Amino acid sequence: xxxxxxxxxxxxxxxxxxxxxxxxxxxxxxxxxxxxxxxxxxxxxxxxxxxxxxxxxxxxxxxxxxxxxxxxxxxxxxxxxxxxxxxxxxxxxxxxxxxxxxxxxxxxxxxxxxxxxxxxxxxxxxxxxxxxxxxxxxxxxxxxxxxxxxxxxxxxxxxxxxxxxxxxxxxxxxxxxxxxxxxxxxxxxxxxxxxxxxxxxxxxxxxxxxxxxxx
Amino acid sequence: xxxxxxxxxxxxxxxxxxxxxxxxxxxxxxxxxxxxxxxxxxxxxxxxxxxxxxxxxxxxxxxxxxxxxxxxxxxxxxxxxxxxxxxxxxxxxxxxxxxxxxxxxxxxxxxxxxxxxxxxxxxxxxxxxxxxxxxxxxxxxxxxxxxxxxxxxxxxxxxxxxxxxxxxxxxxxxxxxxxxxxxxxxxxxxxxxxxxxxxxxxxxxxxxxxxxxxx
Numbered sequence: 001x002x003x004x005x006x007x008x009x010x011x012x013x014x015x016x017x018x019x020x021x022x023x024x025x026x027x028x029x030x031x032x033x034x035x036x037x038x039x040x041x042x043x044x045x046x047x048x049x050x051x052x053x054x055x056x057x058x059x060x061x062x063x064x065x066x067x068x069x070x071x072x073x074x075x076x077x078x079x080x081x082x083x084x085x086x087x088x089x090x091x092x093x094x095x096x097x098x099x100x101x102x103x104x105x106x107x108x109x110x111x112x113x114x115x116x117x118x119x120x121x122x123x124x125x126x127x128x129x130x131x132x133x134x135x136x137x138x139x140x141x142x143x144x145x146x147x148x149x150x151x152x153x154x155x156x157x158x159x160x161x162x163x164x165x166x167x168x169x170x171x172x173x174x175x176x177x178x179x180x181x182x183x184x185x186x187x188x189x190x191x192x193x194x195x196x197x198x199x200x201x202x203x204x205x206x207x208x209x210x211x212x213x214x215x
Numbered sequence: 216x217x218x219x220x221x222x223x224x225x226x227x228x229x230x231x232x233x234x235x236x237x238x239x240x241x242x243x244x245x246x247x248x249x250x251x252x253x254x255x256x257x258x259x260x261x262x263x264x265x266x267x268x269x270x271x272x273x274x275x276x277x278x279x280x281x282x283x284x285x286x287x288x289x290x291x292x293x294x295x296x297x298x299x300x301x302x303x304x305x306x307x308x309x310x311x312x313x314x315x316x317x318x319x320x321x322x323x324x325x326x327x328x329x330x331x332x333x334x335x336x337x338x339x340x341x342x343x344x345x346x347x348x349x350x351x352x353x354x355x356x357x358x359x360x361x362x363x364x365x366x367x368x369x370x371x372x373x374x375x376x377x378x379x380x381x382x383x384x385x386x387x388x389x390x391x392x393x394x395x396x397x398x399x400x401x402x403x404x405x406x407x408x409x410x411x412x413x414x415x416x417x418x419x420x421x422x423x424x425x426x427x428x429x430x
Contacts, residue, residue, distance in 0.1 A: 012402045016373065045405040046374065052355035053256055053375055055348035058265070063251070070247065070273050074240055077277055 004034045011035065015042040228292055236283050243283070247276050250293060254300055260371050261304055261364070263356050275303045297376065301368070301386045308364040351409075358408035362401055369394050370401035 007029060014025065029035040106114075226245065234242030254275055259268035279299045286295050359367050369387060372378045373394075378386070383394045 009399060012399050016398065016402065042402060042406055045409045046402065048351055048409055049355045049374060049405055051348065052352035053260065055345070056259055056352040056356070057252060057256055066251070066255075066269065066273075067244065067248070069269070070276055071240075071244060073273055073277055074243070074280055077281065078238075078240065 002028060002032055004032060004038070007032075007035055008038070011039045011042055015039060015046055229288075232283075232286065232288075232292060235280075236286070240280075243280055246292070250296060251276075253293075254296070257300060257371055257375060258304075260356070260359060260375070261367060262307075263360050271303060271307055274307075275300045278303060298386065301372070304364075304368055305387070308368070354408050355405065358404045359401065361404055361408075362397075365389070366397040366400055369397040373398045374401075 010026070011029065014029075025036070025039065029039060228246070228249070231242045231246045235246055251272070255268060255272045258272040258275070259265065262268045262271055275296070279296055282299065286292065359370070362370065365387065369383055369389075372383045372386065373380070380391045380394045380398075384391045387394070
């Protein structure tokens with residue numbers, strides 16, 4: 001069954017496409033009077049929109065001024081394309097100026113919260129600078145005598161007797177000879193420093209190192 | 216100030232592009248002169264305000280002058296220029312939506328009183344036709360102003376530039392379906408505002424007929 005509303009998109013597509021306008025409409029649309037009327041209206045609308053494109057343009061007297069303004073903008077753009085030092089400086093100044101003069105929009109609750117936070121932190125900072133009064137502890141002095149054990153030097157004499165086994169035969173012979181010698185020989189004089197006379201000059205050679213020449 | 220010279224047709228587009236690429240501003244101005252009306256018309260239908268349209272179209276020329284060295288001749292100059300135009304329009308749309316968030320029909324209507332006096336110096340025979348044309352243009356602008364800026368841009372690209380839906384979708388960054396829907400919506404708006412009824416013609420429709428005969 002023919003539905004005019006369903007065909008509207010087809011009608012628009014046909015009205016938009018200039019190449020299809022020359023062709024005959026589909027039979028379904030051609031036979032329906034409403035569709036034909038709608039199609040004609042759509043075509044007229046688009047035709048008038050096309051005419052409006054031309055008529056909306058300004059008159060010839062508009063264009064010289066337009067050209068002058070465009071040329072001015074192009075020249076300004078080409079000059080700014082090669083920035084000089086002065087320009088950079090000016091740009092920096094402008095940016096700094098903008099930094100100080102610009103403002104940021106903050107919602108009221110956020111601003112109030114920030115302000116409160118700043119106030120609290122400021123109050124804390126002020127409190128932290130004051131000297132903290134802490135109660136001084138009571139000091140009680142008491143003298144306690146403590147005996148320090150002194151180190152004592154203890155001497156101990158360790159005597160050790162070492163026995164050595166000898167050949168009994170040899171010892172017996174030696175003992176017999178010794179007894180015989182004692183009987184025959186006079187008794188030896190004990191070693192003493194009687195009659196010792198020291199020399200007038202003492203010659204000392206001090207050897208310092210391992211080298212022969214070093215003295 | 217040096218104004219634009221009349222673009223001599225003897226100089227080819229390629230020659231002008233080459234000269235402009237070697238920082239010849241005069242050549243670029245001559246090049247701009249060839250396409251300025253198309254760009255301005257698009258901007259005017261997009262912004263609905265002469266001042267904004269001038270700013271926007273000049274922004275397009277400025278951007279294209281700065282990016283001229285990126286033009287490699289792989290497409291026609293106008294196709295390349297149109298890409299820049301679409302980008303400028305989209306940037307303008309983003310900036311505007313940021314400034315006027317939540318305002319759906321935030322456009323200034325086409326101001327008939329802002330037409331320069333020079334435009335009115337027309338012969339008596341043409342004055343009626345010109346007047347009707349302006350009314351028609353205003354109606355078209357009103358219809359387009361009820362669309363979102365993206366829908367408006369898509370409609371202009373389809374109707375004025377005769378781009379395919381695929382090309383539009385790629386350029387604007389949306390799906391083909393969205394592009395189609397935007398165009399359909401724009402056509403329906405035009406149909407409503409122009410109020411064309413073929414079966415019951417009114418006095419206004421008679422004037423429309425006069426315009427059509429004049430064309």
